[in-house]
Amino acid sequence: MRTDKKQATVVGDVLEAGNGSVYELTIGGETGDSTRDVYQRIQRRKLLPRQVSMIGIGGAIGTALFVSIGSKVLQGGPASLLIAFCLWSVVFIGLSTSMCVMATYLPVTGSFVHYTSRFVDKSCGFAVGWTYFVCQAANVCFEITAVCLVIEYWTDKIPKAAIISALILLFAALNLYSVFFFGEGEFYLSIGKVVLAIGLIIFTIVVMSGGNPQHKVLGFKTWNNPGAFAEYITTGTSGKFNGFMACLVFALYVFWGVDYLGNAASEAMNPRKVVPASFKKVFGRLIIFYIGGAICVGVLIPFNDPDLKAALEEGAAGAGASPYVSAMKTLGIGVLPHIVNVLILTSIISAGNGSLYSASRVLHRLALEGQAPACFKRVTKRGVPIYCCLSVLIICALAYLSVSNNTNKVLTWFLNVETAAMAIVYIFICVSYLQFRKGCLVQGVDLKSLPYYSKYLPYLTWHSLFWLTLMLFVSGYTVFLKDNWDVQSFVFSYFMIPFFVIFYLVHKLFYKTRFVRPEEMDLFSGIKELAEEDAFWAENPPKTNLFDKMFSFLL
Incomplete structure (x- = not known):
């Protein structure tokens, strides 16, 4: 209940509200340890609505959308890329919706790891958690190494070790003090991604209409000459199929971000209101940025573009490997490539920052x-899992491998491990939702009474589960083609599958866990405490200032 006492202290189970009033926390008419847990959780919810929304957007826009996408146009052609991105948009809408239902019902730390343990099997939760931790820790190293390449676009005189050290210190500053610092840093860094994505779409529209130094009207000429589908590895129909598959596997890596928003739910203010709104608005932006990006790249360059081919073969750094920059050079536009490289740099730092946050929360x-x-x-007074963050920062030292090895080679090591790992994690998000839904139906819980409901589930969930499972096993299929066997590619493409299975079996044999039955599923632990939080946020919504209102379009 709420009283209007004008004091700014916390005594027993009385929590100070942000507006000067005092809110007395009670659960079932009593106060005690569970009430203090509610108080502690509210105190640790430091992520503002605009920060949560931007984390969702930033996590959904990766640097591959601006750079690596060019190589896939060369391999598959503009039509293959567009079809692949359209397909994965539907897959990830289903995945996001499934995640949103659980994340708003139980906004807890390490969201999907908890859901897998609670609704499926503790051994699955254990294996999923460690798979995800390895993936995100590897991605921090990947992004740090990628920054070295981006800076090489301007100069190669700065020692890689100095760049890596500076980035590790930056990530430490953003993550070790307070989750608010992380949220604010991610907010501004993600703005760079959004500006870049929107700017490149506008650039394409202007250029294709003839607004370029050569006054060439591009239209969709590249779809006719040289064509919409490229041949890859082999020729003819099989070559075009291989090109499409290359784009499809690539899209699995590009469409990341669902997990970031799920993890942020545990530290978001008023999560049951803010998180669904963030999920809903991310859908439209995903479609605009990804499908729009695929169309733009297909318009700007043909799949036989000689400049981009040469840049990729020479291992061009940063924006030098971007199809947008290749188009800018072809059209005689000289200043924009440097601006693009700056924004790509902020995008990479944002991705690394988000991965460090996610890895530390899952370890917690x-x-x-x-x-x-x-x-x-252990967490600090400000709610930061200090030893979890420090452990990920220590793992970041693997990025120093690029000092003595070829940078592109090290990037490939990290990238192949991450893609398969994320497929496994996303598969179990779908499985967790299907089990959660079954438990609700068996125990008589009305799905429409949950904080978030979608009439398109579980159909979209099954659709997502099918494609994710398929891609997990076929992502490295090219090594099985005639005269294309490569041990290193095989190992890195499929390493995470035995990794997951071994972790699962060892935990299962040691702890003898069993799959959770729908009738025995724990659907209600912690719900009363969350109801208290809902009541608190209803009476004391997060404060907004003029700056927050300026960005209200994100909420």
Whole structure:
């Protein structure tokens, strides 16, 4: 209940509200340890609505959308790329919707790891958690290494070790002090991604209409000459199929971000209101940026573009490998490539920052579940899992491998591991939702009464599960083609599958866990505490200032 006492203190189970009033937390008419847990959770919810919304957008826009996408146009052609992106947009809408239902019902740390343990099987949760941790820790190293390439676009005189050290210190500053610092840093860094994505779409529209130094009207000429589908590895129909598959596998890596928003739900203010709104608005932006991006690249360059081919063969750094920059050079536009490279740099830093946050929160969840050393349970007064963050920062030292090895080679090592790992994680998000839904139906919980409901589930979930499972096993299929066997490609493409299976079996045999039955599923632990949080946020919504209102279009 709420009283209008004008004081700014916390006594017992009385929580100060942001507006000067005092809110007394009660659960079932009593106060106690559970009430104090509610108080602590509210105090740790530091992510503002605009920060959560931008985390969702930033996590959904990767640097591959601006750089690596060019190589896939060369391999598959503009039509293959567009079809692949359209297909994965539907897959990830289903995945996002499934995640949103669970994340708004139970906005907890390490969201999907907890859901897998609670609704499917604890051994699955253990294996999913460690798979995700390895993936995100590897992605931090990937992004740090990628920054070295971006800076090489301007100069190669700065030592790689100095760049790597500076980035590790930057990530430490953003993540170790307060989750608010992380949210604010990610907010501004993600703005760079959005500006870049929108700017390149506008650039394409202007250029294709004849607004370029050569006054050439591009239209969709590249779809006719040299064509819409490219041949890859082989020739003829099979070559065009291989080109399409290259784009399809690439899209699996590009369409990341669902997990970031799910993790942010545990530290978001008023999560049951803010998170659904963020998920809903991300859908439209995903379609605009990704499908729009695929169309733009297909318009700007043909699949036989000699400049882009030469740049990729020579290992061009940063924006030098971007199809947009290749088009700018062809059309005689000299200043924009440097601006694009700056924004690509902010995008990479944002991706690394988000991955460090996600890896540390999942490690914290594993510790809370008793599946990681107890020291990782420790959090600071500001709610930061300090040892979890420090452990990921230590792992970042693997990025120093690029100092003595070819940078592109190191990037490939990290990238192949991440793609398969994320496919496994996303598969179990779908499985967790299907089990959660079954438990609700068996125990008589009305799905429409949940904080978030979609009439398109579980159909979209099954659709997403099918494609994710298929791609997990066929993502490295090219190594099985005639005269195309490569041990390194095979190992890195499929390494995470035995990794997951071994972790699962070891935990299963040691702890003898069993799959959760729908009738025995725990659907209600923590719900009363969350109801108290809902009541608090209803009476004391997050404060907004003029700056927040300026960005209200994100909420």
